Amino acid sequence: MKLTRRDFLIKGTALLATLGFGGPMVFAENEPPLSSAASTELGVESPVLVVIQMSGGNDGINTLIPYGMGGYFDSRPTLNITQSEVLAINNEVGLHPSLTKLNELYQGGKLAIIQGVGYPKPDHSHFRSMEIWQTAAPDKFIRSGWLGRYIESSLSKDRNYLRALQVGSNANKSFNSDLINVPVIQSIENYNLFDPKTPKADQNRLAKAFLDMYDPDRQGTQIKVTCQRGTDAYQSVEAIHSLTNGYQNKVEYPKTNIARDLQVVSKLLAGKSGTRVFYVELGGFDDHIQEKEQHAKLLKQLDEAIGTFYADLETQGLHERVVTMAFSEFGRRVKENGNGGTDHGTAAPVFILGGKVKGGMYGVMPSLTNLDNGDLKYEVDFRSVYYTLVDNWLKGDANTVMNGAYEKLGFI
Numbered sequence: 001m002k003l004t005r006r007d008f009l010i011k012g013t014a015l016l017a018t019l020g021f022g023g024p025m026v027f028a029e030n031e032p033p034l035s036s037a038a039s040t041e042l043g044v045e046s047p048v049l050v051v052i053q054m055s056g057g058n059d060g061i062n063t064l065i066p067y068g069m070g071g072y073f074d075s076r077p078t079l080n081i082t083q084s085e086v087l088a089i090n091n092e093v094g095l096h097p098s099l100t101k102l103n104e105l106y107q108g109g110k111l112a113i114i115q116g117v118g119y120p121k122p123d124h125s126h127f128r129s130m131e132i133w134q135t136a137a138p139d140k141f142i143r144s145g146w147l148g149r150y151i152e153s154s155l156s157k158d159r160n161y162l163r164a165l166q167v168g169s170n171a172n173k174s175f176n177s178d179l180i181n182v183p184v185i186q187s188i189e190n191y192n193l194f195d196p197k198t199p200k201a202d203q204n205r206l207a208k209a210f211l212d213m214y215d216p217d218r219q220g221t222q223i224k225v226t227c228q229r230g231t232d233a234y235q236s237v238e239a240i241h242s243l244t245n246g247y248q249n250k251v252e253y254p255k256t257n258i259a260r261d262l263q264v265v266s267k268l269l270a271g272k273s274g275t276r277v278f279y280v281e282l283g284g285f286d287d288h289i290q291e292k293e294q295h296a297k298l299l300k301q302l303d304e305a306i307g308t309f310y311a312d313l314e315t316q317g318l319h320e321r322v323v324t325m326a327f328s329e330f331g332r333r334v335k336e337n338g339n340g341g342t343d344h345g346t347a348a349p350v351f352i353l354g355g356k357v358k359g360g361m362y363g364v365m366p367s368l369t370n371l372d373n374g375d376l377k378y379e380v381d382f383r384s385v386y387y388t389l390v391d392n393w394l395k396g397d398a399n400t401v402m403n404g405a406y407e408k409l410g411f412i
Contacts, residue, residue: 047393050265050278050324051147051174052258054302056285057126058328059295060348061376063099064113064365068092071368075335079292079342089113093365098299101307102351109359110310111351112411114385116366118347118378122330126286126344129329134173136383136402146386146401147277148177154396160274168261169281188244188264243271250315251308258282259305266312269322276394285328289339302326310353320355323393323412325385327351333374347378350385352411362409384409 062079066072067086086094087103093115095103105111119138123129132138136146144152147164155163164175166184175182244267253259261280268275282305284298306324313319331348347366353359366376387406391398399405 045321046274046276047395048269048276048278048322049389049394050262050280050322052302052306052324052326053130053172053279053281054285054326054328055126055130055281055283056287056328057129057330057332057344058285058348059287059291059342060328060331060345061334061342061368062291062295062332063096063299064093064115064349065096066093066365066368069365069368071334075368077336078340079336089361093361096296096299098296099303101303101310102353105307105310105353106359110355110357111353111359112357113361114350114352114380114409114411115361115363116347116376116379117327117350117363117382117385118330118376118380119382120378122346122375122378124330124344126329131173133327133329133382135176136386143176143178145172145174145176147174147279148180148182149401150277150390150394150396151175151180151182152177153400154390154394155276158274158276162268162273162275164277164279165268165275166279167264168257172279172281174279185264187260188267243268243273246271251312253308253312254301254304256301256305258301259308262305262309263312266309266316266318269313269318270316287332288337288341288343291336291341306353313355323352323354323357323389325350325352325389327382327385331376334368334371334376335374346372346375350382352385352389354412356412358411360411362411380409381406388412 061072062076062081065081065086067081067083067088068091073080081096085097087097087099088094089106095106102111106113119132121138123132123138131141134145135142151164161183164180164182166172166175166182168186169184171182171184247267247270253263258280265278265280268278282298282302284294287295306326309324310319313322327350328348331345332342333345335342337343363380366379368376370377383402384406387398387402388408388411390396390401391408392412
């Protein structure tokens with residue numbers, strides 16, 4: 001099947017859109033993305049961070065369940081998880097019954113659970129609270145994201161365009177920067193400029209036409225930047241397919257979006273992409289009504305995806321190079337509402353897992369009775385989690401990234 005001129009133009013435009021090019025792009029002069037020089041300089045054995053954003057405000061109280069604490073069953077007469085269902089960690093707290101794989105990772109010493117994570121003067125707005133987590137600035141409005149600052153301060157010499165990637169969803173403020181641009185990959189399968197059935201000769205001819213069309217040396221100053229992005233997009237797509245062609249699927253991933261996105265991460269790491277930070281998202285946690293069934297379903301999706309991802313990393317020999325963090329912008333209120341759900345709250349647990357993670361419980365589970373206007377009082381500042389990850393794991397300039405020093409935790 002030959003690609004028509006119309007299809008070619010549509011594909012070419014979609015190529016730029018799906019890669020999410022929106023800001024300035026920094027490459028070394030005459031250095032294409034993912035060159036051997038870039039990969040060598042970056043170091044394909046460097047530590048990797050995978051961030052999972054649980055959007056909507058995950059109900060932390062029914063995720064890490066304080067079944068042994070006073071106030072839990074009284075506050076949640078219809079939403080409580082019974083003691084017989086809880087995957088008990090100790091005589092006070094345990095995991096939701098949907099989190100069987102995370103429980104196995106915890107029992108194996110590979111999962112750290114940080115209790116009561118939040119920040120001072122919490123905001124109950126989804127938009128503002130997520131912005132706070134993504135910029136690491138609870139007390140002011142700033143443009144730069146914490147991961148954008150990490151790339152600027154600690155990866156400035158890395159010439160690999162894939163040093164950081166957003167997978168499966170729209171770009172977010174964590175990567176905000178005036179100096180770098182982080183591509184968004186919806187799926188590797190959509191990154192085909194040509195139909196696989198197109199004859200090779202036609203592919204070569206159309207590839208040349210695409211590159212000629214976007215050749216910055218043939219264009220005026222006004223559109224030179226856009227043309228350079230087109231050329232870079234094409235080269236990046238070619239590189240991504242080259243990296244993932246050798247991936248061997250040794251485990252079966254669930255048929256969910258979050259599992260698909262984590263498999264993309266595994267494919268790129270197995271292909272030695274040199275990526276240092278990946279960001280994925282699982283939404284749907286805004287449980288104001290009929291929470292019990294929906295929350296259990298979402299936690300199962302998260303659990304199966306993470307468990308399969310970790311098993312895949314083990315088969316690839318990558319599990320000790322990767323640390324995964326799962327967080328939500330806030331937790332839920334202690335008392336259930338009148339609609340079988342919970343409303344926006346504050347502190348919640350953060351999960352950290354990996355082959356080199358020091359598993360266990362960190363922080364203190366907040367009291368369910370000594371509350372701040374019905375909300376949990378946070379015990380651990382989320383900036384301490386970030387500071388620990390940047391300093392101890394990524395070996396970056398944590399003080400610059402976090403605009404100051406924070407207490408380090410012992411999970412890595």
